[in-house]
Amino acid sequence: RVTGTTLKDYTEGAVFMYDGKTGLSSTTWQDQSGNNRNGTLVGATKSGDSVYFDGKDDYVRIAELNYQTVTLETTFKIKSFTNPGSHVMSNMESGGYQIGFNKIGTETSNILSHAYKDGAYRGSGIDMEVNTDTMYYVAGAHDNRIDKIRINEDTNQSEYAATIKYPGYNTYMVLGLNPYKNGLNNYGQSNEAFNGYIYTARMYSKVLTDDELQKHYVIDKWRYNF
Numbered sequence: 001r002v003t004g005t006t007l008k009d010y011t012e013g014a015v016f017m018y019d020g021k022t023g024l025s026s027t028t029w030q031d032q033s034g035n036n037r038n039g040t041l042v043g044a045t046k047s048g049d050s051v052y053f054d055g056k057d058d059y060v061r062i063a064e065l066n067y068q069t070v071t072l073e074t075t076f077k078i079k080s081f082t083n084p085g086s087h088v089m090s091n092m093e094s095g096g097y098q099i100g101f102n103k104i105g106t107e108t109s110n111i112l113s114h115a116y117k118d119g120a121y122r123g124s125g126i127d128m129e130v131n132t133d134t135m136y137y138v139a140g141a142h143d144n145r146i147d148k149i150r151i152n153e154d155t156n157q158s159e160y161a162a163t164i165k166y167p168g169y170n171t172y173m174v175l176g177l178n179p180y181k182n183g184l185n186n187y188g189q190s191n192e193a194f195n196g197y198i199y200t201a202r203m204y205s206k207v208l209t210d211d212e213l214q215k216h217y218v219i220d221k222w223r224y225n226f
Contacts, residue, residue, distance in 0.1 A: 009219055015065055015203040020049035021223065029060060037063050039201075044176060047197060049224070053176040055082035055195025060175040065091065066166040071141040071204040072099050072113065073213075074175075075220045078132045082195040084108075087178045088138070089201060092116070096167035097123075098178075099140050100192075103130050113140020113149045117162035124149040124156045135199075135226035137217045141207040150213045175201055199224050 010017055014033035023030030026046050029039035043058035044051050051060060072089050081103045090098035097115040102108050112125030123140065124147045141148040142164060148157040171179050177193040200220055208216070 010202060010216060013204045013206045013208075015067070015205050016062060016201075017203075018060075018201045020051070020199045024049075024051065033202075037065075039175065050077075050197035050199045051175070052079075052197055053194045055080065055086070055193050057177070057193065059177045059179075059193075060198075060201075062173045062175070064170055065173045065203065066096070067205045068164045069143040069206055070097060070115070070164070071139060071206065071208045072097065073137075073139040073200070073202040073204075073208075073216060074099055074198060075135060075137045075200040075224060076194075076196055076198045077135050078130070078194075078196040080132060080195050083192055085192055086194040087176070087192050088194050088198065089173070089175055089203075090178050091167050091171050091173040092121070092178055093167040093169050093171040093180060095165040096171060096173075097140065097142055097164065099138050100194075101130050111136065111138055111149070111151050113138070113142070113147070115140075115142035115147060116165045116167070117160055122158075122160045122162075123147040124158050126151050126154055126156050128154075132196075135224065137220050139208065139213050139216070141213075143207050146207060148207070150217065152217065155210070155213075173203065 016037040017033040018029045031037040039060040084104045087100045095116045101111045110125045114121040114123035139150045
């Protein structure tokens with residue numbers, strides 16, 4: 001039985017931690033990890049206990065965060081498939097990692113997490129019916145061997161032995177789009193922008209265990225009622 005329903009239950013090893021029920025204003029998403037990595041809303045807007053992204057050029061700018069062992073976690077809801085391939089969390093620029101999804105007609109439908117290893121983006125995904133107005137808890141964990149994804153109750157893992165390459169151009173971690181050669185101001189690729197709502201976003205400088213992922217999923221599910 002998983003116990004614990006407060007923000008303290010997420011914090012061990014967190015690089016940043018955003019929660020829609022705590023510290024979210026019209027301009028800033030306050031980091032609850034204690035590391036002071038607050039997110040800046042650029043175009044994106046506060047919507048209840050979430051941040052809304054228009055699928056064009058909205059994003060939350062965080063910081064330049066490069067790790068060779070990492071877990072990304074987020075809980076989100078898609079409003080529309082404005083773009084068939086969308087980035088929910090990303091610092092991808094010939095390096096880095098991301099959580100995103102693809103929805104191309106009836107042929108391709110998946111949620112995935114990739115990290116750049118050995119000259120290509122490699123990782124795990126789960127082919128599934130990706131729907132609008134559905135809450136998804138997604139975690140992507142990567143190191144020099146493992147690529148693991150969890151989506152709600154389902155998990156998939158693959159292995160590729162190579163070091164994660166850091167992104168070029170001092171690219172920041174952002175929420176809501178593919179940052180693309182950003183510096184600070186040159187965001188992003190609008191054809192990969194996310195249209196929907198992000199309720200939580202967390203990053204860890206370690207690969208979370210299956211037990212940790214289960215715990216976080218159950219807490220997010222309880223706190224956001226899905």
